[in-house]
Amino acid sequence: MTLLGIETSGKTASAALYEDGIMLGQYSVYTSKTHSQVILPIAKKLLSDCDREISQLTGIAVSSGPGSYTGIRIGVAAVKAMAFALDIPCFGISSLEGLAYNLSCDGYICPVMTARKNLVYTSLFRGNKGVLERCRNDEIISVSELDSILSGLNGKVIITGDGAENFISEFSNKNYSLSPVQLRFQSGSGICLAALNHTPQSPDEIEASYLQLVKAEKDLINSGRS
Known part of the structure; x- marks a missing residue:
């Protein structure tokens, strides 16, 4: 298995690459930038530095929450798109x-x-x-x-x-x-290791887990009360 792990649920944007019992590499950046600006370039550089092509991936794991609403959405959307395009299984893992x-x-x-x-x-x-x-x-x-x-x-x-x-x-x-x-902080390697103990999923099965209402849901509820 060649598994890419993506973590975007907190301040840390992280990608890790696991293959056949070896953590080939990991890049993590504690950043205030939007994860959409950071995570895909990190993943691309990681694959290149580990001498792997994206086509060699046999699975992708992502933190599905809880955590930052925006970060979770970015990570889950990116992994869904990659898994669908590559026709490979993915894993939604609790952060x-x-x-x-x-x-x-x-x-x-x-x-x-x-x-x-x-x-x-x-x-x-x-x-x-x-x-x-x-x-x-x-x-x-x-x-x-x-x-x-x-x-x-x-x-x-x-x-x-x-x-x-x-x-x-x-x-x-x-x-x-x-x-x-x-x-102490979220990492792609932790997501990879957790995924090894989970059943693979299709991209459609991956769902974000916020554990509390997002702002739009709160606004909708409050508007119904007024």
């Missing part, structure tokens, strides 16, 4: 699961992504010899609720994601530890 696969360590892993106000996107995984078991579905909850959930676990918990540092600063618990900064 939270991708964050957990950045670590792939034993024990509990809790990805925490900033949502709004005191809310975070989060889930919970437990690692065992490089394979992650999902313990909780992706959800958007308050940081205090998350602390209640994690403090009830029996064992150490590694907190990762862009909201991890703030969460650990606010809630002191000897069982909480912060993931290394180089593994």
Whole structure:
């Protein structure tokens, strides 16, 4: 398998290339630019530097959310188009699961992504010899609720994601530890590794997962109330 992983759900635009048990390469850029300006040039350069052609891809994986509405739409649309044009399968991967696969360590892993106000996107995984078991579905909850959930676990918990540092600063618990900064943010490699444990999908089956209403939906609901 020659698998391209695309990650655009946060500030980091990232592309990784995985082939037959080897991560051939990865480019990641923490940027304020629109991902539409960055992600395809990164992917093209990655393929070129790894001496691979786009026609050699046998699958493409993408972060399908939660995260940035615009970033998710850009990544999902790009992967749908490429998979359809190449007639290859694709994988829609939770951005939270991708964050957990950045670590792939034993024990509990809790990805925490900033949502709004005191809310975070989060889930919970437990690692065992490089394979992650999902313990909780992706959800958007308050940081205090998350602390209640994690403090009830029996064992150490590694907190990762862009909201991890703030969460650990606010809630002191000897069982909480912060993931290394180089593994803390979304990456194409995490998306690739997660995809290896998922069933391939057709482009039509990939859907964005926002976990909360987008602005247009909120405006529509509010207009119906007036």
